[in-house]
Each structure stands twice: as structure tokens, then as C-alpha cells.
Amino acid sequence: MDGTGGNPQAEQNGDDASAESLDRPLPEGVRHRVVTLAADAFGGLTHAELPSQLRPYARFTPNRRAKFAATALAATLEGDPAFRQRIAGKLREAQPELAEALDAGTPPPAVDPLDVAAAAYLLRPPGWVKLVAAAGEEAQRAHDERVGEEAAREVRQLRDELAEVRDQARADALKARADLEGVRKEAEALQRRLRSAASDVKRAEAALRKVEAELEDVRSTAATEKTAADSEARRLKARLTESESALEASRRAVREGRSIEDVRLRLLLDTVLDAAAGLRRELALPPRDMMGVRPADTVDAVKPGAISPKDIARRALSENDPALLDQLLALPQAHLVVDGYNVTKTGYPALPLEKQRLRLLGGLAVLAAQSGAEVTCVFDGADLDAPVLLAPPRGVRVLFSKAGETADELIRRLVRAEPAGRPIVVVSADREVADGVARAGARPVASTLLLKRLARV
CATH class of the missing domain: 3.40.50.1010 (5'-nuclease)
Known part of the structure; x- marks a missing residue:
């Protein structure tokens, strides 16, 4: 037996419905309900009854099959009538009352329009296209009503929130005005205190400048007096040194029985002799008895036994x-x-x-x-x-x-x-x-x- 369960009426309906087709895509809600019904009936088919493109999903659970094989299921249902008839047979076995009502052309009013449209799409009774379209429109109206209700509810909620925000904003504005007034008064008080402090600082700076000027005058006077005192002290020390020197010279002259003029003369003579001896050492002059140089001795020539210039060159040290x-x-x-x-x-x-x-x-x-x-x-x-x-x-x-x-x-x-x-x-x-x-x-x-x-x- 095939998947239609051997129902002659179903085969006749399928043949009659082949002349009918949708002129638009399935509504999204109807398509989702069709895929769910096919995924549930998928497990009742044998491996051979499954199309090759759906066999990889044979071991999936219905929920996973509806999630991962939704596109493949929808395409196969649309393009493979045999597979759709097998799924329709499983639907007849699961929901016989709904199938009989659709075959009779009187869908039960208590059933969800999406379920009616999905069953009509799979069973293909006469007029199934209208049933699918009507179910799609009904589902769209229901969806629009739900969306409208949710939008109205959100609008009411937003209005309530806006009213609360406005009330809170008014309260915050009043509080901010009060705080601003308090800050303004405090700022005015601080400005008065600042002006008073600035005046005090100016008076203190003027007093400080006056004290610094007086201190500079005192320092200048003290420095002048100290300089004068130092000069006087140096002058007195110099006079004291001169006096001590004169006293010592007088004592030495008295001890040696010589006058001060003799002492000065001897000192000058010793100075001249020391200078002459130092000059002799500086110029490396020979003693007087060795200065037997005559003009002829100054003529440059090679004397017997003396070293010639060539010998001097040979004795010079090399750079290496x-x-x-x-x-x-x-x-x-x-x-x-x-x-x-x-x-x-x-x-x-x-x-x-x-x-x-x-x-x-x-x-x-x-x-x-x-x-x-x-x-x-x-x-x-x-x-x-x-x-x-x-x-x-x-x-x-x-x-x-x-x-x-x-x-x-x-x-x-x-x-x-x-x-x-x-x-x-x-x-x-x-x-x-x-x-x-x-x-x-x-x-x-x-x-x-x-x-x-x-x-x-």
C-alpha cells in the first residue's frame, strides 16, 4: 500500500486538485504548520518511501527535523506529489475527523484556521486553494489584531512612562533651581570674602615692600660700615707691621753696632750678588778662569781628532x-x-x-x-x-x-x-x-x- 492508506476518495481528490494551484506563496503561518505536520508524519515512512534529499534527516527528532529540514520539506511537498500523498495519508490516520470534514467541504469552525489550511494543502480537497488563502487572510487579520493590541498596549505604557518622566523632570527642575539659587548665594558670599582677602593681601604686600626697603637700607649701611672698619683695620695692621719691622731693624742695628743705612746697603749688595749668581747658573757660564775663548775659536771647522758631521749623522737615532x-x-x-x-x-x-x-x-x-x-x-x-x-x-x-x-x-x-x-x-x-x-x-x-x-x- 502507498502512503494514502488506500482511500479512493483521497486519490480522487488529489486527481481533482491537480488542476488547482496557488497563485502566490504559502502564507508564513500556513507554511510553518505544513512543515510541522510533515515533520511529525516523517517518522512513519520507511527509508524507501523517503525522497533521497530527505533521507539524511530520517534519524532526526520531529522538532529538529522541522528546524533543520524546513526548506527541504517545503520544496519536496510542493514538487513531489507522491511524497505529499504519503504525508496526507499519515494526516488522515492522525486526524480522520478533520480530513472527512475537508473532503465534505465543511471545515469545522472550532479548528484553528492555520491547521485547516495546512491540512487542506496536504489533502488537496476541492477548493483547497480558497481554504489556504482564507486561512492565510484570517491568520494575517489575527496577527494584525495582535500586533495592534500590543502596539496599543505599548503606546499606553509609553504614555504612562512619559508622564512619569515629565513629573520627575519637573521635580528635578524645581530642585535644580533651588540648588542653583543656593549656589548663587554661596558664590556671592565667596566673592565678597575673596575681595576682602585680596585687599588684605595688597596691604600685606605693601607692608612687606616697605620692610624690605628698610632692611635693604640697613644692610647697605652695615656693609658700608663694615667696609670702612675692614679698611681701618688693614691700615692699622699695616702700620703695626711697619712699626714692628722698624723696631726690629733698630734693635738689630743697635746690636750689631751698625746704622740702619749700613743694613740697607748690605741687603742691596746681597741681592745683587744673588741675582748675578742666579743669572750665571741660568746661562750656564763657565768660571772666569775658563773663559779663554778667542775670536778664531768661533770659526766653524773640523779640528784634528774631532767628530765630523757625517759621524754625527751616523750616530743619530732612527725613528724605529x-x-x-x-x-x-x-x-x-x-x-x-x-x-x-x-x-x-x-x-x-x-x-x-x-x-x-x-x-x-x-x-x-x-x-x-x-x-x-x-x-x-x-x-x-x-x-x-x-x-x-x-x-x-x-x-x-x-x-x-x-x-x-x-x-x-x-x-x-x-x-x-x-x-x-x-x-x-x-x-x-x-x-x-x-x-x-x-x-x-x-x-x-x-x-x-x-x-x-x-x-x-
Whole structure:
């Protein structure tokens, strides 16, 4: 048997209704009720009776089937008459009274119009299109009435709320006016107090200015009197010193039996003799008995057994001779400035920077002890991420350049800081550094010269 339950009347109605069709989509309420009825009757069909597009929903519950398969159910009911007749058969079995009434053309008035329209759509009795349309219109009227009632109820509620808001607004406005009046009175009182306080401040400022002026006058007078007192005290001290000096000179003259003129004359003579001796030492003049120089002795010539100019040239020290550095450091108050990394990267570049520093500073400490010269070693500190933990050796000053400054610039500042005329020796292989310190009056030497000298330590 098929899904119509073998009812000849249903088959006849279906054949008669095939000539009828809706000229508009199903009303939404009717469509929802049709899908619900189909979802309920869906479970009573076998797997073979189900269309292929609805078989995935066979295991769903009616509620889930109506929710997730609503579109597929509506489309299949509209396009598959056999499936619709099977669902109509299940409806006849579930609601026989409603089905018989629709077949007879007298739908029961007590039944929901949506149920009547949904059953008419599935059973397709004669005139089912009118039943569906009438049910849709009835449902729309009912919906419009419900919407109208809800809108009227909302309007009444909004009017009530608006009245309450207006009453509350009036009360708030009255309260705000009262508060504003109180604030205005308080502001007026504060303004009066402010004006009074401003007047008091002005009077106090005037009194303060008067007191400051009087105090400044007193200070000026006191400073003048103090200056005068200090001048008088210095004058009296000077007179007292002169008096004491004269008294002491008188006593000494009396003790030695000489007059004050003799004392002054002897003092002048001693001064002249001391000046002459100092001048002789300054000019390094030989004693009087050794000044046997004659004009012929001043003529430049090579004397027998004397050293010729060529011998002098051969005996001059080379720029690469370590003894040259010893001679420079032997000058009085010599200052040796070393470009640290320039020397270490020339002599032992393979070592880590820390070991380079330690090796160079160790050699400089020995050189400072041997020569007695002042030694300063400068390293480039611009790229240091953290302070260097280093204990400078005795006799060696260790400096790092600041951020944004190179070691070359620090060396130039050290040279400029020294007084003119002091022997300054700068060790660097950088030609720009050597030229710069030479213009400043220092003596540049190569890094290799210092490395050779330290190799002898």
C-alpha cells in the first residue's frame, strides 16, 4: 500500500486538485504548520518511501527535523506529489475527523484556521486553494489584531512612562533651581570674602615692600660700615707691621753696632750678588778662569781628532730605534700618552680585548717605573655595553672615551690640557692623530716603536 492508506476518495481528490494551484506563496503561518505536520508524519515512512534529499534527516527528532529540514520539506511537498500523498495519508490516520470534514467541504469552525489550511494543502480537497488563502487572510487579520493590541498596549505604557518622566523632570527642575539659587548665594558670599582677602593681601604686600626697603637700607649701611672698619683695620695692621719691622731693624742695628743705612746697603749688595749668581747658573757660564775663548775659536771647522758631521749623522737615532723613546721619556716632566687599542691591535690582534688591555698595561707599568715619566693609556669606550672592571696598574692612568667620543678625540683633549712647553709623547699609528697632536706641540711616535721598547722589558 502507498502512503494514502488506500482511500479512493483521497486519490480522487488529489486527481481533482491537480488542476488547482496557488497563485502566490504559502502564507508564513500556513507554511510553518505544513512543515510541522510533515515533520511529525516523517517518522512513519520507511527509508524507501523517503525522497533521497530527505533521507539524511530520517534519524532526526520531529522538532529538529522541522528546524533543520524546513526548506527541504517545503520544496519536496510542493514538487513531489507522491511524497505529499504519503504525508496526507499519515494526516488522515492522525486526524480522520478533520480530513472527512475537508473532503465534505465543511471545515469545522472550532479548528484553528492555520491547521485547516495546512491540512487542506496536504489533502488537496476541492477548493483547497480558497481554504489556504482564507486561512492565510484570517491568520494575517489575527496577527494584525495582535500586533495592534500590543502596539496599543505599548503606546499606553509609553504614555504612562512619559508622564512619569515629565513629573520627575519637573521635580528635578524645581530642585535644580533651588540648588542653583543656593549656589548663587554661596558664590556671592565667596566673592565678597575673596575681595576682602585680596585687599588684605595688597596691604600685606605693601607692608612687606616697605620692610624690605628698610632692611635693604640697613644692610647697605652695615656693609658700608663694615667696609670702612675692614679698611681701618688693614691700615692699622699695616702700620703695626711697619712699626714692628722698624723696631726690629733698630734693635738689630743697635746690636750689631751698625746704622740702619749700613743694613740697607748690605741687603742691596746681597741681592745683587744673588741675582748675578742666579743669572750665571741660568746661562750656564763657565768660571772666569775658563773663559779663554778667542775670536778664531768661533770659526766653524773640523779640528784634528774631532767628530765630523757625517759621524754625527751616523750616530743619530732612527725613528724605529726603541732608544729614541727612552731619550724622549728622559726629558724633564715628560708625559707619555698611548692610544691603547691602536697599539694592541698592531701588536697582538688575535687576543680578546680584555687580554689585550692587560698585556699592554702590564708593559706600561714597567716602563713607567723605569723611566719615571707620567703615563696615560686611552681606550675607545664608545661601544662598551657595561663598565670595565679594571684595576689600573701603579704609575699608569687608564681612561676610556665617553659615549659619542672616540679615543682619538680624547687624546687631542689631553694634549690641549697640558701647558705649553711640557714634553708630551703620543703613541699612535693613526696618521690623523699624529698630525693633530704634532700641531698642538706634542711628539708623535709609531705604535711599533713602543712595542719594540716593551719587548725589552
